[in-house]
Amino acid sequence: MTSTAIVRFRRDLRLHDNPTLVAASDADRLLPVYVVDPRRVGEQAYGGPDSFRYQRTGGHRARFLRESLSDLRERLREHGSDLLVRRGRPADVLPEIADAVDADVLHEQALPTTEERETGAAVGDALAADGVARRTHWTHTLHHPDDLPVHPTVIDDTFTPFRERVEAESTGRDPVPTPDLPPLPDQLPEAGEIPEPLGSVPEASADGRGVLPFRGGESRALARVEEYLWTGDHLREYKETRNGLVGADYSAKFSPWLAAGCLSPRYVASEVDRYEAERVANDSTYWLVFELRWRDFFQFQFLQHGSQQFRREGIRNRTDLDWRWDETAFRRWADGETGVPFVDAAMRELAATGYTSNRARQNAASLLANDLRLDWRRGAAHFERLLVDYDPASNYGNWAYIAGVGNDSRDRAFDVLSQGERYDSDAAFVTRWCPELADLTAVAPDYAREPWTAPREALVEAGVELGVDYPRPMAGLDDRYESIP
Incomplete structure (x- = not known):
């Protein structure tokens, strides 16, 4: 038969x-x-x-x-x-x-x-x-649930113990080869066109300022692995460059293809193993696999906690936090008009390209959830709509983590100003996406990142009037965001 x-x-x-x-x-x-x-x-x-x-x-x-x-x-x-x-x-x-x-x-x-x-x-x-x-x-994970040291529904809620046990006690499976495919059924329905766009969603074209055009598909995914690891030889310095903000190769940027399943994490790990054997094994090669385990961790946490992961109180049932609902404030954050250039650059890049770096995402999320105390779920849902690399477990898990309602009991609030100074010292990221502040860098990059601190004469020289050419910082932020008299 x-x-x-x-x-x-x-x-x-x-x-x-x-x-x-x-x-x-x-x-x-x-x-x-x-x-x-x-x-x-x-x-x-x-x-x-x-x-x-x-x-x-x-x-x-x-x-x-x-x-x-x-x-x-x-x-x-x-x-x-x-x-x-x-x-x-x-x-x-x-x-x-x-x-x-x-x-x-x-x-x-x-x-x-x-x-x-x-x-x-x-x-x-x-x-x-x-x-x-x-x-x-x-x-879709590096480690199969059956190969974990314990069942995924009872793993630790903190990443480090999970990682240490997995590294010590779990061996990843080898990728399986592509099979010979059987013929199609004899009574074959018409294949059907791939909807363009999908439903009522107008497709967005790539913005030339983006780090990569991010074209979908397995072919492009495998080509990106080849380019990043082998042609460009960028993996050897991944740990040192991964917090970059501008450019194609400061990080691997495999996430869109991993999220859609165009790329297997086990294939990535196997290529890292080959790279270590043929070129170099160091902290950077380890760190890329470390990041794949972070991704695994969130997948298994959603198996464990189910819909509680999406609730405002999170898996920690934080009923002690007062979340605000302010539509005007939310729209300013979403539109990149908070008056805080490091966050505004992130939100504008995200809207224009469907992508912004992990460092930028964390700071944008922290400003919304920890400084403005706006409902973190709205921020996560906004990211869901925009991200080309949207993965439900990674997105909502990371947002809950930053908001203090998810994994890890530590305070995850970011000091956005010090983060901008550390990771965008020359204001290249800020001025790429907030070009109205570009002339302030001729005076000092600090003024482009924190224009409210610039002397009046510097603002006049750069042709920037706060509240007109670029917004003043939003209400609700602390006094570090107040203009110098």
Whole structure:
């Protein structure tokens, strides 16, 4: 009897190191499918207590996803297969497809957040009603949950103990090779066009000031690994340069492809191992894998704590914090008009490109959550819409961490002014995204980073009138943000 399988791609848009695809390829016939779920694209309620509405997917990620799907389709066709694309709720669409091709089983990626798990379970229930099995595979972390020293639902809530145990007691699995793909089913539905744009979201073009154009797809992901590690030989100094703000190669910038699953973290680690064997092993090579373990940590924390991770009180149930709701203040932060150049540059870069560095993200988040004490969830949701490398666990986990309601009990507030002085000493980042302050650097970079401290004559010489050409710092910040008389 001929067996027919469906492989549903989710956040694993690749052929390399994809155990889901390997398992599905045991069938006699195989149909690859991607479902565009409108609930992930349009405006939705955040949900839960004190909810609000927000747009879930912005133009940069919409473009990146379409490019990733186009690349996946091309790579599948090179292997004698294809990609069927449909729009709708997966629990409605997938049973129809299974019936059309007389499928026996659907293979798909297992994911950690409550919403993703509930969506998968709904698909399983709908398929089971028609006698179709559902098989899931964990494919998007460096360490497989089965290989952890303890079950992921009981790991420590602090990263360092988790990392130390994993490094001492867990061995990562080797990447699996790309399988030979079975032929498509005989009764094949029309492949369908990849929506452009995805739903009602206008795609955003790249801004020339961005650090990279970030084109989606497995092909570009593998090329970026080759460029960063091997052609550019940048890995040897990653730890020293990773806090940079301007330029393509101060950090690896693999995160957009990791988030969409165009790139496997196990493949990255295997390339680091090869780099250490062929070129150099040092703190920088270790640190890149260290960052992959940070990413793993948040994925497993969301398995452990479920929807509590998205609540305002967080996993620490912080009911002692008073969160403000000030729409004007939030919009100034979101639009890069806080009057604090280091944060404004970050927010303008994010809006223009879908990306800003981890250092910039942390400072922007800290100003919103710790200085202005605005509801951190709104900031996280704003990042969800804009980030080309949005990953739910990494994004919301890091925001909760900065806001003091997530992992680690330490105060994570950032001194934004000292951070700007340390990481943007020449104000190159600030003036790249706040060009109205550029002429202040001719007097002193400090004045571009903190224009309220500039003497009147310096402001006049630079043609900057605070409150007109560039905003004064927002109300609610401490007295360090007050103008010198």
